[in-house]
Amino acid sequence: MPLFGTDGVRGLANGPLTADLALSLAQATAVVLGQGRTADARRAAGKRITAVVARDPRVSGEFLSAAVEAGLASSGVDVLDAGVLPTPAAAFLIGDMDADFGVMVSASHNPAPDNGIKIFARGGVKLPDLVEQRIEHAMAGPKLQPTGAAVGRIRRFADAEDRYVVHLLGSLPNRLDGIHVVLDCAHGAASGVSPETFRDAGARVTVIGADPDGLNINDGVGSTHLDSLAEHVVRVGADVGIAHDGDADRCLAVDAAGRIVDGDQIMAIIAVAMKARGHLKDDTLVATVMSNLGLHRAMAAQGIRVEQTAVGDRYVLERMNEGGFSLGGEQSGHVIMSDFATTGDGLLTGLHLVAEMAAQKKTLAELASIMTVYPQVLINVKDVDRTRANDDEGVSDAVAAAAAELGDSGRVLLRPSGTEQLVRVMVEATSSEDAQRHAEALAAVVRERLAL
DSSP states (O other), X not given: OOSOBTTBEEEXXXXXXXXXXXXXXXXXXXXHHSOSHHHHHHHHTTOOOEEEEEEOSOTHHHHHHHHHHHHHHTTTOEEEEEEEOOHHHHHHHHHHTTOSEXXXXXXXXXXXXXXXXXXXXXXXXXXXXXXHHHHHHHTTSOOOOXXXXXXXXXXXXXXXXXXXXXXXXXXXXXXXXXXXXXXEOTTSTTTTHHHHHHHHTTOEEEEESOOOOSSXXXXXXXXXXXXXXXXXXXXXXXXXXXXXXXXXXXXXXXXXXXXEEOHHHHHHHHHHHHHHHTOSGXXXXXXXXXXXHHHHHHXXXXXXXXXXXXXXXXXXXXXXXXXXXXXXXXXXXXXXXXXXXSSOOHHHHHHHHHHHHHHHXXXXXXXXXXXXXXXXXXXXXXXXXXXXXXXXXXHHHHHHHHHHXXXXXXXXXXXXXXXXXXXXXXXXXXXXXXXXXXXXXXXXXXXXXXXX
């Protein structure tokens, strides 16, 4: 089974993800990313190979980041230890410091016992599959073992947070004066930097979920648990609520009435604003196949084209890079604004969303009304042969029949899991009843036809 998943190496800390594994992974990363023509040219110019390392506040991040830094330094890489910072901050700082690569220790929205290791290449970009495979292969090979002055140094990156805050503030088209924001930081990596940045941008800020103790990350708070945020927004009479996940690479929102505004709606608002300013490259938004039909219709009405990719922010990024597009993301709140970031950035997204409220003097509900959210039902059909999902005639006929009945008023998506014997059935329709009915009928066909 491959070591790297869809977003780095992830697992139970001190289960499969041990300090030894983190050390070996860091050493192999130094072999692969610390060598080559670019690295040789930097050494010839008198520069040392440098990496930025950051983590979220979960307790296992302390020993895992120490192991990563030890592996890098023992391989001759100078380490800038940025401490607890969001994943997008680490990605930004790699480029800002002209570092050769970087490592983020985080399991994102997963519970505290899990952790993960994400590796970014020069410029703060995610690694392609081929490079990840090279690193995994290098773990079984010889390590770099410099001695004396060639050994790497580990230094505290003292102004890492300040650099990131200045970058975020510099991206804004206007200040946030007059807007009352409730921030839910998921007891995660944004607990310090997000409130600071929103206040510096002019917002009035109420904070929840910003007391990390190493064990409470994502525990009933953050973008995967929005009930508390919605309750707080209504109770204090705020204008908007912004929720991050544990490593703050995503953003979801709630309006003044406590209604959820998801990633699709956030992208719609930002896309229209960027188009109006002439900043939306080729008037194109990149989204995944799971984005709501309402997003497609809303964008078409605004003269904005939607390009679709497979599910996963790495696929959105790939298409954005291929086409040079400036905005993309997922319904889950991973929004990528490539003029300012190389990955999804929950702080950047939240700031620009609230900036539009301030600029247009509209409520979030008014801005979100640009898009009608179609009822969407998702059923995971387990214990079926996912490899036959797209080839079985009976399944194909059932999908075609449902799509024909829905016509332009709905959508059907059948998606085999990439890792489990599971098929996801998703149906959108103008009514919840129709979506549920078609989804259940299709799930029954998949269960019958593809049973193991």
